[in-house]
Amino acid sequence: MLAALLLLAAIQWDGGVFRISGWEAATEPPAGWSSIFSVYAGPGNVPPLLGTYSLESSSLVFRPRFPLSPGMHVHAVFQPPDGPRVESTFDIPAAVPLAATTRVSQVYPSAGVLPANALKLYVYFSAPMRKGGSWKHLHLLRDGVPVEYPFLELDQELWDRDQRRFTVLFDPGRIKRGLASLAEAGPALEEGHNYTLVIDRNWKDGRGAMLAEEFRKEFRVAAADRTPPDPKKWRLTVPRAGSAADLVIRFPKPLDYALLQHEIEVSAVTGKVSVERDETQWRFTPDHPWPAGTYTIVIRTTLEDLAGNHINRPFDVDTFDPITRTVATETVTLPLRIR
Amino acid sequence: MSFSNSFFRLATITCCVAALSLAAGINMPSGKVELKSAGALAMGPDGILFVGDSVGGAIVALDVDDRTPSKSDASLEIKGINEKIAAMLGTAADQILIQDVVVNPISKNVYIAVSRGRGADAIPVLLRAAPGGKLTEVSLASIKHMSVALLDQPQQDRQRMETITQLKYVDGKVLIAGLSNEEFSSSLRSIPFPFQTASKGTGIEIWHGSHGRFETQAPVRTFVPYEIKGEKAILAAYTCTPLVRIPVSELKAGNKVKGTTIAELGNRNKPIDMIVYAKGGKHYILMANSSRGVMKLTADNLETYQPITKQTETTGVPYETIASLKGVQHLDKYDDATALVLMGDAGSLDLRTVPLP
Numbered sequence: 001m002l003a004a005l006l007l008l009a010a011i012q013w014d015g016g017v018f019r020i021s022g023w024e025a026a027t028e029p030p031a032g033w034s035s036i037f038s039v040y041a042g043p044g045n046v047p048p049l050l051g052t053y054s055l056e057s058s059s060l061v062f063r064p065r066f067p068l069s070p071g072m073h074v075h076a077v078f079q080p081p082d083g084p085r086v087e088s089t090f091d092i093p094a095a096v097p098l099a100a101t102t103r104v105s106q107v108y109p110s111a112g113v114l115p116a117n118a119l120k121l122y123v124y125f126s127a128p129m130r131k132g133g134s135w136k137h138l139h140l141l142r143d144g145v146p147v148e149y150p151f152l153e154l155d156q157e158l159w160d161r162d163q164r165r166f167t168v169l170f171d172p173g174r175i176k177r178g179l180a181s182l183a184e185a186g187p188a189l190e191e192g193h194n195y196t197l198v199i200d201r202n203w204k205d206g207r208g209a210m211l212a213e214e215f216r217k218e219f220r221v222a223a224a225d226r227t228p229p230d231p232k233k234w235r236l237t238v239p240r241a242g243s244a245a246d247l248v249i250r251f252p253k254p255l256d257y258a259l260l261q262h263e264i265e266v267s268a269v270t271g272k273v274s275v276e277r278d279e280t281q282w283r284f285t286p287d288h289p290w291p292a293g294t295y296t297i298v299i300r301t302t303l304e305d306l307a308g309n310h311i312n313r314p315f316d317v318d319t320f321d322p323i324t325r326t327v328a329t330e331t332v333t334l335p336l337r338i339r
Numbered sequence: 340m341s342f343s344n345s346f347f348r349l350a351t352i353t354c355c356v357a358a359l360s361l362a363a364g365i366n367m368p369s370g371k372v373e374l375k376s377a378g379a380l381a382m383g384p385d386g387i388l389f390v391g392d393s394v395g396g397a398i399v400a401l402d403v404d405d406r407t408p409s410k411s412d413a414s415l416e417i418k419g420i421n422e423k424i425a426a427m428l429g430t431a432a433d434q435i436l437i438q439d440v441v442v443n444p445i446s447k448n449v450y451i452a453v454s455r456g457r458g459a460d461a462i463p464v465l466l467r468a469a470p471g472g473k474l475t476e477v478s479l480a481s482i483k484h485m486s487v488a489l490l491d492q493p494q495q496d497r498q499r500m501e502t503i504t505q506l507k508y509v510d511g512k513v514l515i516a517g518l519s520n521e522e523f524s525s526s527l528r529s530i531p532f533p534f535q536t537a538s539k540g541t542g543i544e545i546w547h548g549s550h551g552r553f554e555t556q557a558p559v560r561t562f563v564p565y566e567i568k569g570e571k572a573i574l575a576a577y578t579c580t581p582l583v584r585i586p587v588s589e590l591k592a593g594n595k596v597k598g599t600t601i602a603e604l605g606n607r608n609k610p611i612d613m614i615v616y617a618k619g620g621k622h623y624i625l626m627a628n629s630s631r632g633v634m635k636l637t638a639d640n641l642e643t644y645q646p647i648t649k650q651t652e653t654t655g656v657p658y659e660t661i662a663s664l665k666g667v668q669h670l671d672k673y674d675d676a677t678a679l680v681l682m683g684d685a686g687s688l689d690l691r692t693v694p695l696p
Contacts, residue, residue, distance in 0.1 A: 042426035044419070050427045050476055065476070066455060066462070069430040119523055130457040132436045153609060154560075155629055155668070156378065156438075158520035160498040161394055163459040167520040172557055206458030258498065258521045308523045 011076045011088040018062040018076055020086075025060040028053075029081065037062060039076045049074075070095035098209035102127040104199050107217050108257035109306050111278040115225035116191045119308035121168040122258055123199065128163040128206035137203035138168065140188065141196040150174075150188035163206060167258075172308075189221045228309045229255060231299050231334055241292035241338045247284040249297075254279035256304045263303040266336065267296040279306075295336040302330075365533045367402050367483040374399065374479065377452035377463035380441040381506035381513070383532060388441070388450055388477075389513055390465070391503030396490035398506065398513060400532065402483035403467070409447035413470040415679065416691040420451075423474060424466060428455045432686065436461075440669045440681050440690065449671075449679060449690065450477070468690060487534040489515070505612075508532065509564045509587060510571065516559040527559050527575075529590050563613040563624070567641050574601075574624065574641075576610035582656065584641065601641060602656040604634065612670040614678060616695050625661075625670065625678060625695065633664040635696055661696050 009023035018039055029035050037060055038048035050065035068074060071094040078086040108122040123138075134157050140150040151168050158167035174188050189195065199215040233252055239245035247266065260275045260282055271286040301311040311332055365387070375395030383389055386405040389398055417423065425432040438452040449468040454461045465477040489501065498520075505516040515528040562575040564587070571587040575598065583598035590596065604610075609629040615638060616623055622638035636658040668688070669681040677692045 040426065041429045042422060042431075044422070046423050046426035047474055048427070049429055064429050066429045069434060072429065072431070128459040131454070131461070132457050153629065154502075154504075154518070155609070155611060156393075156502045156504055156518070158500075158502055158518065160500055160520060161459065162497050165498055165520075169523065172523070206460070256521070262496070262499070302522050302524070304522065 009078060009080060009083060009086050011078055011086055013074070013076070013088075013090045016064070016067055018064075019056075020060040020078055023060070023078075023080055023083070024058045025055050033060060033062075036080060037076075037078045039064070039074060041068060041072050041074050043073070068092045095208075098207050100201070100210045100212045102129070102205035102209065103212045104215035107197065107215070109254055109279055110257075111254050111306075112218070113220050113222050114189065114195075115223065115307045116187060116189045116221050117224040117226070117307040118189060118221075119170055119172070119304075119306065120256065121170075121197070123166040123168060125164050125166070125205070129159070129166065130204045130206055130208065131157055131159055131163060134166060134203065137200045139198040139200065141198060142190070142193050144196070147188055147195075165258075191221055191223050193221055195219050195221060225253070225305060225307045226309065226314050228314050229253070229303065229305050229311055231311065231332055234334070236297075236334070236336070238336065239286075239290050239338065242289055244286055244289040247286070247336070249282045249284075250277075251280045251282070254306055256306065259303050263300040265298050267298055269295065290338045292339050293337075295338060297334040297336050298331050299333070300331050365402075365485075367400065367485045367533075369481055369483045372399060372401065372479040372482055372484050372486075374463045374465075376454065376461070377465055378438045379503045379506040380439040380450055380452050381508050382441050382443050382450075383508040383513070386443060386445060387508075387532075388443075388465075389506050389508060389532075390452065391506050391515070392463075393500065393502045393517075396501070397486045397488050398503075398515060398530065399484055399486040400513075400534065401465075401477070401479075403443075403450070403477055404483075405443050405446050405448055405467075407446055409445070409470055413447040413674070414677065414692045415447075415449060415468060415470055415472060415673075416689070417468060417472050417474070418689050418691075419687050420468075420474075420681070420690040421683075421686075421688045424451070424453055427466075427474060427476075428453070428464060430455060437668070437681060437688065440671060440679065442671045442673050442679050444672075444674075447673065451690075485534050487513075487530055489517075489528070505559070505561045507562065507564055507573075509573070512590075514562070514564075514573070514590065516562060516575075518558045518560075524558065527562075527590070561610045561613055563615055565615045565624075565638065565641075574613065574615075576604075576613065576626065582636075602636070602658070604628075604631075604658070611668065614670060614672040616672060616675065616678075618676075618695055623695075624656075627664075627667040627670040627680075629668075631660060633661045633667050633670070634658045635661055664693065664696075 010021050012019045012021055033053035039062055040046055041049050052063050054061050070092055072092040074090045076088045103126050104123060105126045106124040135153045140147045150170060152171045170188050197217040201211045201214050203211055235250040237248035239247055257275055257279050261273055264282055266284060269286055271284050274283045276283055299311060303311050374392050376392050377390050378393050379391035381389040386403055388401045388403045391398055421435060421437060422432045425435045434456060436454040436457060438454055441450050447470050451466040451468060453464045453466060455464050456462060467475050467477050501517040501519045503515055503517050507514045511531055513530045513532050557577045559575045559577055562573045564573050573585050573587060575583045575585055581600045582602040582604060583600050585596055585598040611627045611629055613624055613626045624636040624638045626634045628634060636656045666684040667680050667682040671679045673679040673692045676695055678695050679692055681688055681690050683689050
């Protein structure tokens with residue numbers, strides 16, 4: 001009797017693999033190993049786990065294609081051709097409760113006043129976030145009252161590669177002049193009103209934990225801005241030759257925080273960029289002292305202000321103007337003399 | 340500081356080692372494919388599957404070796420497909436995202452792009468659903484493939500990214516609609532396939548003109564190829580909801596194109612997918628929207644619709660909303676009488692064929 005028990009096949013789960021013990025595997029059945037041994041993760045009528053089969057020391061081993069997530073209940077079924085069916089269940093240990101430590105670290109634009117046709121917000125988080133279903137955690141209040149659908153709720157959410165920055169577009173259909181949706185729903189942002197952007201705590205981070213706290217940004221809305229940024233109106237603080245002092249450019253109005261990181265450069269000079277004073281100041285710290293000479297500050301026309309007006313081109317243009325440009329990388333330049 | 344810009348770059352070819360084959364008459368080397376993400380999908384000629392990898396900044400063409408015609412009465416219904424896929428991947432349904440579905444018109448197999456996990460460490464998985472409902476993984480360990488990079492050094496800039504929102508294969512070209520997470524501009528690309536060494540994935544700027552006086556370079560969200568009186572065109576739906584007609588002949592790299600706005604579909608419409616079909620001798624467009632459900636538009640005589648020229652007009656192409664299709668997240672044409680939909684709510688999604696309305 002004892003010997004017979006020892007010979008019974010059993011399913012073991014160890015080190016992330018499922019192994020049949022007490023049964024000597026020989027040749028693979030015509031319908032494959034999966035026809036006699038399958039593992040199911042999840043309730044109800046679900047397909048078996050993806051994975052690969054191998055023979056290790058005459059034991060049949062199943063390796064799941066992906067590690068099983070914590071808290072899964074797994075059901076393994078082994079039906080040898082020559083013996084009774086064996087079924088086992090395994091509970092993958094649940095994850096330890098996660099501390100809510102991730103927070104919104106910054107929202108750009110950082111100014112307290114936005115134009116009525118503001119186009120974008122960048123929400124920065126202190127740690128990677130979870131993708132999908134993000135829109136329900138963003139709320140906009142006008143004088144304390146929720147605004148319906150202020151944002152372009154794209155299913156394909158605009159995260160950066162590390163999922164630490166979330167780009168939010170105000171619904172362009174409610175900004176652009178001449179669209180039915182503007183007449184239908186009115187603009188999301190209206191001059192003279194006070195707004196609060198609320199990011200609720202239920203937004204999960206990449207580990208699945210809630211945010212440490214709710215985030216609120218208050219701002220006032222001023223008149224719409226339909227004037228393209230004009231580099232001729234920028235004020236330069238020029239370093240002296242031989243110094244490693246910063247080159248500083250002041251703008252009369254805030255520009256797009258993300259684009260400012262890379263859309264302005266100094267010809268043939270390497271250095272670090274920082275964006276300051278509510279995005280009205282661009283600071284360039286050179287890697288090496290400045291040799292005397294003439295330089296060029298190159299500005300890509302893709303640089304935008306807060307309302308999506310590009311250099312030399314407003315967000316929405318009058319179509320009575322001829323459209324003659326061809327697609328190219330376009331830049332404008334400012335001369336820089338270091339002496 | 341590097342000039343790590345944006346849409347209009349040289350595209351480079353990344354291929355694996357030789358072992359050239361003649362899959363579908365297209366030379367594609369065989370090897371391992373490592374996707375960083377799998378988003379928008381499109382079927383090309385002869386069972387070629389195009390995968391938009393937004394994180395990797397590339398379009399990958401896979402020969403999925405799927406050229407056996409289906410039986411004529413093929414259909415598909417997989418209830419709770421997100422739960423089933425999650426179970427296959429060893430995780431919970433709320434830990435996966437179904438990014439896109441596309442039908443191979445030859446075999447009626449459905450290809451599904453899935454993200455296992457929702458964090459920055461999510462793993463892309465491609466699955467195939469056969470007409471009977473059986474789900475299998477498309478192995479990328481050794482597959483004939485070819486890819487084209489949309490960026491010079493996509494991994495270098497961790498923040499700036501372009502999300503590929505729609506892919507289509509039209510007349511030897513892969514058309515790609517993308518949305519930048521920094522710039523707000525139209526960036527339709529046209530890349531000839533088979534991808535050529537040093538081919539240019541150059542952008543096309545599209546202005547939808549004749550639409551009030553004020554125009555933006557709003558990005559194209561989704562589009563569908565369509566023939567209007569012998570002229571091939573695409574119907575493009577923009578982020579700010581107008582439906583715009585653009586002749587395919589104009590879609591040349593580096594061109595600036597002026598499209599014609601033929602309909603404005605109202606606020607809250609966030610077009611996801613569109614298909615064009617014929618029924619009872621008439622042509623229709625079926626459009627899935629994230630907010631307003633599925634809309635059916637008359638596509639006959641599209642060329643006769645006058646461009647919308649007044650600021651307050653909401654008309655143009657007439658449309659109706661299909662009440663029976665609620666919660667549609669993805670839509671593709673299955674056959675001449677059937678659409679494939681991924682739909683559902685309360686967390687459970689079904690993948691199924693439905694008669695074209």
